[in-house]
Amino acid sequence: MLLEKESAGPLVSMCIPVYNHQKFVERSIRSVINQSYANIELIIIDDGSSDLSRSFIQDLLPLCEQRFVRFTYIAQENQGLSTTLNTALEWSQGKYFSALASDDCILPEKTEFLIQYLESQPDCVAAFGSIYLIDDESRRTSTRIGSGRYSFRDVIMLKAQVPAAAGMLRLDTLRSVGGFNTNTRVEDWDMWLKLTSATNGYLQALPELVAEYRQHAENTLKQLDLMYEHQMKILQDYCECPEYTSAITALECTRFRNIASVRKKEALGNFLKLSCTLGAYKEIRFYQGVIHLFLKW
Template sequence: MKPLVSVLMPAYNHERYIAQSIESIINQTYKNIEFIIINDGSKDNTWEVIKSLEKKCIGRFVEVKLATQINRGIYDTLNKLVSLSSGKYIYFIASDDIAKPNSIEILCTKLESDYNLVVAVGDSEIIDDNSNQIAWDIAQNPVDLDKGYVTFWQYFVAKHPRLRAIDKNLDFFGAYRTLLKGNYIPNGALIRSDALKNIDRFTNKAPLEDWYMHLQLSKMGKYKFIDEVLFSYRWHSYNTIKNKKLNRIKVIKTKRYEFYQRIKFIIKNYIFLKK
């Protein structure tokens, strides 16, 4: 039997999109999936939409865990999702994004082929509120497809010259030193569970949770980038990434916390002051 994959979905105020997100997991070509969703105190009908699809999920997945809670925030919710998972691999998906039907199968095949890999990820396209594909200009404004960058990786390489060398030699993709200047890993990554459960927990001290997670995972093993669109990332008026000032503050806090953790590790493991 193929290994179990735990798909983890934190849900918050996405009544308009979550059915499409759940259906994208139901429609995966990969069959051995455990699906865990936590509704983090949504103020709209997100939980009702989740419950309306419960029977369909139970008929599709080997294990289904649905829970609702008072709002605890993204960090606690992600930690709880990870603690509930039992798969060999973990796949995070936000409750407004969409996974391509063959994404988990492609990524799992890649991880199974090389134990040195801790993460496999494809490229992400960008979609709008109505699930239409859009492009970004260099300032991340939505533009027509023929006037901008249509995937995450295209955008990152154009925006950050340092990534052009990685684009020419993907052996360096996901290397720790290349991630220190900023996160460039697209959404929709499949992660080796034993690696994820042996790094630091999600915390508000590192508010860019994806970036901090990848900084930790990059120390555990190698990354594999698959140059194929396997994920649809939704860009709409509620994206927190759009608040550029707030995002800059989060970058500073996350980087500061990472350096603090590195110093703690060095002191604990490499400095001996014995006389």
């Protein structure tokens, strides 16, 4: 049974950017339709899919028109995720904003739960629940439970565990920092840095499970290499910050840990370099890398 559109509480803008997820996109959209919170506007943007994603979206258009306070569907040539999210920001009219990848899902209470938290915590610029990890067949394989309040220092030091699929952000704050960075592939981390550096606010991670994040077989070391490169580039924007040197070390330790068990020669070079860096000895990821490098084959 569909929810009534009239609802107390602030309007929430939700965006589903879609790209070649014909197997998953229907489930993703239905998870938004099934939210217990009624006052939602939905923006679905197909970013140049070459598979049958658009067909699955079109089948759900009448249901979306009926369910949501405002609804739009945009089909465009491929422009990339950040540009697509910025298009959604231009269309949005809500107090809060949430994006959902078209292969992920949210649980029915997610919106209502996070709205209640944000309404009671005006200094929190973004709130995040915890997630189930799911496989390509949508089977739950494990959980990632988070809990904590994260400042700019926590974010730049890679200590903030905040899954984007489980998040809710203040729309006016998002706009005030210029929206999403179109020059990076780690737009979420870049956004958390901008939000916490430009305001006195914080990110809040909560232990309640509110979303399902899909892990794909193609999540490989190549992607980790790409993430490292883009994170290093983003850090250059914060080179005047007192945390800059420590943040570089934290990122290098993360890379060392990620490659230590599979690219031994490269990891050994990283180990020798980090061994001469005092800050590395404060990083648990350094010790995790040492274990992978010398004890796992």
